[in-house]
Amino acid sequence: MxxxxxxTPGPAEVPPRVLKALSEPIIHHRSxxxxxxxxxxxxxxxxxFKTKQDVIVFASSxxxxxxxAVVNFFSKGDKVIVVNGGKxxxxxxxxxxxxxxxxxxxxxxxxxxxxxxxxxxxxxxxxKVKGVFIQGCETSTGVEHPVKEVAKVVRExxxxxxLFVVDGIxxxxxxxxxxxxxxxxxxxxxxxxxxxLPPGLSMISASERALRFMEKSDLPKYYFDLKREMKAQKxxxxxxxxxxxxxxxxxxxLTMILDEEGLENVFERHKxxxxxxxxxxxxxxxxxxxxxxxxxxxxxxxxxxxxxRKRMRELGxxxxxxxxxxxxxxIRIAHMGYYTxxxxxxxxxxxxxxxxxxxxxxxxx
Amino acid sequence: MxxxxxxTPGPAEVPPRVLKALSEPIIHHRSxxxxxxxxxxxxxxxxxFKTKQDVIVFASSxxxxxxxAVVNFFSKGDKVIVVNGGKxxxxxxxxxxxxxxxxxxxxxxxxxxxxxxxxxxxxxxxxKVKGVFIQGCETSTGVEHPVKEVAKVVRExxxxxxLFVVDGIxxxxxxxxxxxxxxxxxxxxxxxxxxxLPPGLSMISASERALRFMEKSDLPKYYFDLKREMKAQKxxxxxxxxxxxxxxxxxxxLTMILDEEGLENVFERHKxxxxxxxxxxxxxxxxxxxxxxxxxxxxxxxxxxxxxRKRMRELGxxxxxxxxxxxxxxIRIAHMGYYTxxxxxxxxxxxxxxxxxxxxxxxxx
Numbered sequence: 001m002x003x004x005x006x007x008t009p010g011p012a013e014v015p016p017r018v019l020k021a022l023s024e025p026i027i028h029h030r031s032x033x034x035x036x037x038x039x040x041x042x043x044x045x046x047x048x049f050k051t052k053q054d055v056i057v058f059a060s061s062x063x064x065x066x067x068x069a070v071v072n073f074f075s076k077g078d079k080v081i082v083v084n085g086g087k088x089x090x091x092x093x094x095x096x097x098x099x100x101x102x103x104x105x106x107x108x109x110x111x112x113x114x115x116x117x118x119x120x121x122x123x124x125x126x127x128k129v130k131g132v133f134i135q136g137c138e139t140s141t142g143v144e145h146p147v148k149e150v151a152k153v154v155r156e157x158x159x160x161x162x163l164f165v166v167d168g169i170x171x172x173x174x175x176x177x178x179x180x181x182x183x184x185x186x187x188x189x190x191x192x193x194x195x196x197l198p199p200g201l202s203m204i205s206a207s208e209r210a211l212r213f214m215e216k217s218d219l220p221k222y223y224f225d226l227k228r229e230m231k232a233q234k235x236x237x238x239x240x241x242x243x244x245x246x247x248x249x250x251x252x253x254l255t256m257i258l259d260e261e262g263l264e265n266v267f268e269r270h271k272x273x274x275x276x277x278x279x280x281x282x283x284x285x286x287x288x289x290x291x292x293x294x295x296x297x298x299x300x301x302x303x304x305x306x307x308x309r310k311r312m313r314e315l316g317x318x319x320x321x322x323x324x325x326x327x328x329x330x331i332r333i334a335h336m337g338y339y340t341x342x343x344x345x346x347x348x349x350x351x352x353x354x355x356x357x358x359x360x361x362x363x364x365x
Numbered sequence: 366m367x368x369x370x371x372x373t374p375g376p377a378e379v380p381p382r383v384l385k386a387l388s389e390p391i392i393h394h395r396s397x398x399x400x401x402x403x404x405x406x407x408x409x410x411x412x413x414f415k416t417k418q419d420v421i422v423f424a425s426s427x428x429x430x431x432x433x434a435v436v437n438f439f440s441k442g443d444k445v446i447v448v449n450g451g452k453x454x455x456x457x458x459x460x461x462x463x464x465x466x467x468x469x470x471x472x473x474x475x476x477x478x479x480x481x482x483x484x485x486x487x488x489x490x491x492x493k494v495k496g497v498f499i500q501g502c503e504t505s506t507g508v509e510h511p512v513k514e515v516a517k518v519v520r521e522x523x524x525x526x527x528l529f530v531v532d533g534i535x536x537x538x539x540x541x542x543x544x545x546x547x548x549x550x551x552x553x554x555x556x557x558x559x560x561x562l563p564p565g566l567s568m569i570s571a572s573e574r575a576l577r578f579m580e581k582s583d584l585p586k587y588y589f590d591l592k593r594e595m596k597a598q599k600x601x602x603x604x605x606x607x608x609x610x611x612x613x614x615x616x617x618x619l620t621m622i623l624d625e626e627g628l629e630n631v632f633e634r635h636k637x638x639x640x641x642x643x644x645x646x647x648x649x650x651x652x653x654x655x656x657x658x659x660x661x662x663x664x665x666x667x668x669x670x671x672x673x674r675k676r677m678r679e680l681g682x683x684x685x686x687x688x689x690x691x692x693x694x695x696i697r698i699a700h701m702g703y704y705t706x707x708x709x710x711x712x713x714x715x716x717x718x719x720x721x722x723x724x725x726x727x728x729x730x
Contacts, residue, residue, distance in 0.1 A: 006393055010606060014391045022610060023388030026376045026563050027369075028683060059565050060588060061424045063605040067588045098587045192606060198391050200424050200565045200608030220585065222463045223425060223432045240428040241375060241557060243565035243608075245387060318393060 004313070007347050008320045009139050009170055009297045009334040011192040011199055014249075018196055021252040022245050029244055035236035037251055042233065044254040045203055048172060048263065049187055051179040055205040056229045057250075059243040062169040062190025065202035067095055068224040069165050069186045073131070073210055075218040076100040080131040081122050083114045083150075086140035087323045088167060092133040099219050104129075110141050110326065111299075113292035116149040123157040130213075131163045136171025140323045142290040142299030142332060144175065151182040163210050169193060172203075173257060174296040174336040175267050185210040191246060194266075194296065196253040196337040201246045270295040273335040273344050280348035284355060289330045296336035300351075305331050308354050317350040369678070372712050373685045374504045374535055374662045374699040376557040376564055379614075383561055386617040387610050394609055400601035402616055407598065409619040410568055413537060413628065414552055416544040420570040421594045422615075424608040427534040427555030430567035432460055433589040434530050434551045438496070438575055440583040441465040445496040446487050448479045448515075452505035452688045453532060457498040464584050469494075475506050475691065476664075478657035481514040488522040495578075496528045501536025505688045507655040507664030507697060509540065516547040528575050534558060537568075538622060539661040539701040540632050550575040556611060559631075559661065561618040561702040566611045635660040638700040638709050645713035649720060654695045661701035665716075670696050673719050682715040 006013050027033050045055035058064050074080065078101050082092045085108030096103045106122055108114045114134065123129055132154050137144050147166055154164045163185040171177050172187065173194030179187045184207070191201035206214065206226065214227060223240065232239045257266055274295045278288055281300055289299035299322075302308060306328050309321050320332040333347055371378050392398050410420035423429050439445065443466050447457045450473030461468045471487055473479045479499065488494055497519050502509050512531055519529045528550040536542050537552065538559030544552045549572070556566035571579065571591065579592060588605065597604045622631055639660045643653055646665055654664035664687075667673060671693050674686050685697040698712055 002398075004392075006391065008393050011391045011393060011609060019388040019390065023384040025384065026371065026379045026557075028371055028373050028376060029564075031683075033367075059424070059426045060429070061606040061608070064425070064588045095587050099585050190606070192391075198608065198610035199394075199606040200611060220464050222460050223429045223589070241426040241555070241564040243426070243563065243611075244376060245563035246565060246608075318396075 003316050004318045005316060005343065005346070006318045007333045007335065008318060009193065009332055010190070012196065012334055012337040013339065014196055014198060015253070015256065015338050018249045018252045021249045022198070024248060026244060029242050030237065034244065037248060038236050041247060041251050041254060044251070044258055047258050048254065049179050049205050050177070050181060051205050053205045053207060054230055054233065055203050056226060056233055057238070057242065057247065058202045058204070058224065058229070059200065059240070060202050061199050062188065062202045063091065064224060065188035065190070065204040066091065066167055068204050068226055069188055070095050070099055070101070071217070071219040071221040071224060072226040073163055073186065073206070073213040073217050074099070074101055075216065077102060078130040079104070079126055079128050080133060081106060081119065081126070081129055083108060083119070083132070083134040083145060085112065085114060085143060085145070086110055086138040088135050088138055088140060092167065096133070111143060111289055111291055113143050113145045114150065116146055116153045119150050120153045120157055123154070123162070129158065129162050131165055133165045134167070136166050136168040136177055137174065137294035137296055139170045139297065140326065142294055142297050143292050144294035147177060147184070148182045151184055155183050160209050163213055170294065170296045170336060173266065174270055175294065179205060191250065194336045195250065196256070197246060197249050200243050201250060267295070270336055273339055273341065274298060276341055276344040277333060277335060277348050280352065284352055297332050297334040299330050299332050301330055304358065305329055308358060311354045311357070312350050315350050315354065317347045319347065368681050369683045370681060370708065370711070371683045372698045372700065373683060374558065374697055375555070377561065377699055377702040378704065379561055379563060380618070380621065380703050383614045383617045386614045387563070389613060391609060394607050395602065399609065402613060403601050406612060406616050406619060409616070409623055412623050413619065414544050414570050415542070415546060416570050418570045418572060419595055419598065420568050421591060421598055422603070422607065422612065423567045423569070423589065423594070424565065424605070425567050426564050427553065427567045428456065429589060430553035430555070430569040431456060431532055433569050433591055434553055435460050435464055435466070436582070436584040436586040436589060437591040438528055438551065438571070438578040438582050439464070439466055440581065442467060443495040444469065444491055444493050445498060446471060446484065446491070446494055448473060448484070448497070448499040448510065450477065450479060450506060450508060450510070451475055451503040453500050453503055457532065461498065476508060476654055476656055478508050478510045479515065481511055481518045484515050485518045485522055488519070488527070494523065494527050496530055498530045499532070501531050501533040501542050502539065502659035502661055504535045504662065505691065507659055507662050508657050509659035512542060512549070513547045516549055520548050525574055528578055535659065535661045535701060538631065539635055540659065544570060556615065559701045560615065561621070562611060562614050565608050566615060632660070635701055638704055638706065639663060641706055641709040642698060642700060642713050645717070649717055662697050662699040664695050664697045666695055669723065670694055673723060676719045676722070677715050680715050680719065682712045684712065
């Protein structure tokens with residue numbers, strides 16, 4: 001018998017009622033039925049992103065919207081700063097470099113958040129920086145970067161001359177990112193984390209300031225051409241065929257988040273879940289890997305991580321391992337989206353059970 | 366009460382068992398469970414495409430794979446020929462132009478298939494053409510282009526120096542496109558037509574010849590970087606998070622097509638359905654718009670098309686209208702994928718009922 005609960009930072013568990021929405025008969029996307037669903041989704045996404053700007057939906061995984069954040073707003077040779085504190089910071093550098101931007105990386109030791117003053121120094125050193133790229137949460141290390149503080153630094157140092165771009169793939173809907181309030185210029189996320197959907201959708205929004213940059217961008221784009229999509233999506237349509245079933249599921253999950261539980265309550269729940277799990281982990285004498293842990297996942301330093309993880313999976317709790325140089329050294333337990341306190345008690349005690357086995361084996365040897 | 370059957374050329378009807386697969390609990394994509402599903406899907410896609418080459422799956426609509434067909438194989442300034450006989454031919458030109466290719470269009474009158482000898486002439490005129498782009502079926506007009514014959518011309522004129530690129534979005538799984546046998550270099554399709562799935566997946570395959578071109582391509586790409594995807598997908602993974610639920614649905618629909626009905630039987634059924642519907646249409650004194658009609662959809666010249674279409678929808682049969690300059694002048698009835706003879710009798714007679722109403726109203730006035 002196979003029975004798993006996913007505690008992985010994407011995909012995360014999908015509520016049965018969302019799964020049900022995915023299995024409804026397909027409707028046509030050029031129809032009043034779809035338009036009214038899509039208008040509702042678009043209004044809800046604005047509340048989720050805390051913005052008055054349009055939020056655009058792509059049929060792609062989150063990386064698609066990361067690419068859109070580069071190709072629509074910048075030009076070949078533009079100088080940009082990337083905060084790189086893990087695998088997804090690296091991805092910003094890869095995408096920017098692919099499209100001919102000149103990247104200066106602020107290398108952040110894995111497990112740490114960036115120091116906003118390091119961003120200030122880099123901006124002072126380089127008078128012509130057009131963009132600063134960061135993760136809200138660096139999913140590979142479980143770290144929350146200080147987005148609000150970095151936004152403030154970018155604005156203080158550069159006014160309207162530099163865009164602040166936030167990959168919110170494990171942040172939007174997980175903890176507070178106040179796009180308009182903090183002056184985030186580009187914010188994006190994906191469907192398979194806090195939004196409690198299967199992968200296959202990404203969403204992106206751009207500030208007025210970013211829209212002015214868009215007019216000057218010379219990078220080639222077609223599928224991820226945001227201007228074309230904005231024009232279409234204002235009319236309740238999409239430039240290319242949308243992922244209809246996932247958008248129907250998105251309306252269901254956004255209803256749960258925004259209208260039933262309430263966004264601030266969701267944020268509080270994520271913090272509470274993180275607290276419960278982390279106190280169990282620390283009670284076992286284990287160390288949290290992230291120095292500035294994000295509310296959406298808990299990264300744990302542990303010996304023999306890959307075997308422990310496999311053993312947890314045998315017992316039904318599917319957690320993630322480390323990526324890149326962290327493979328075998330940490331496990332990652334996600335708790336963003338469809339998770340309860342009881343889920344934390346479950347996954348924490350499965351970890352304890354497996355870790356106790358490991359310790360007693362070690363003692364025997 | 367709302368009750369519709371979709372006869373639109375994307376999305377098309379999705380079988381209940383495929384809908385059911387979409388609503389199964391989500392599984393993790395870095396797992397043996399997913400890998401074994403994905404290996405199965407990859408093997409089946411090779412049979413569908415009639416190729417020994419890898420078929421790569423993207424989380425995107427079909428247009429994403431059209432973009433991949435351009436950015437992975439060509440270089441800035443490359444001269445290419447686009448067969449443009451409708452809205453999707455235009456899309457090839459748009460994508461190629463966006464990425465700096467030099468496009469010569471063979472403009473085909475809407476409703477007609479390209480004459481392979483026109484391709485030959487264009488190739489003789491331009492000694493340095495790197496690619497010839499075409500649709501297997503031009504969905505906006507309902508025309509099947511003579512893919513096999515054009516493939517032959519490209520090979521005769523240009524040997525290994527030119528790639529033949531086929532948008533098979535309403536062709537693959539609808540009628541025979543023998544990728545390896547005919548010498549098609551790049552073939553692509555989307556999920557929401559013959560594959561009987563919601564939109565959100567596209568698939569693309571490249572010949573050995575095309576893979577040699579890939580090594581020299583200098584266009585920027587990241588999300589649609591085929592080389593990265595090929596490397597990942599050979600291992601049963603994907604470079605970025607795949608659309609897991611749609612891939613599970615894809616296995617179900619490919620099983621239905623390849624293992625239960627049989628691909629050649631599916632092709633025969635599509636021809637049979639087209640025949641039934643077209644004889645009904647002609648029996649009503651109406652004209653088929655396409656001079657070289659494709660088996661996947663029937664385009665019908667009709668007065669007051671938009672109102673007739675709306676009326677058909679009120680009665681439950683959802684057909685498509687014309688696009689661009691054909692708006693109001695034709696209706697398009699799709700019959701690729703999950704459709705039976707009975708469905709044709711249904712949609713044909715709804716059309717007849719509505720058309721009779723229209724005629725009797727006209728007589729009154």
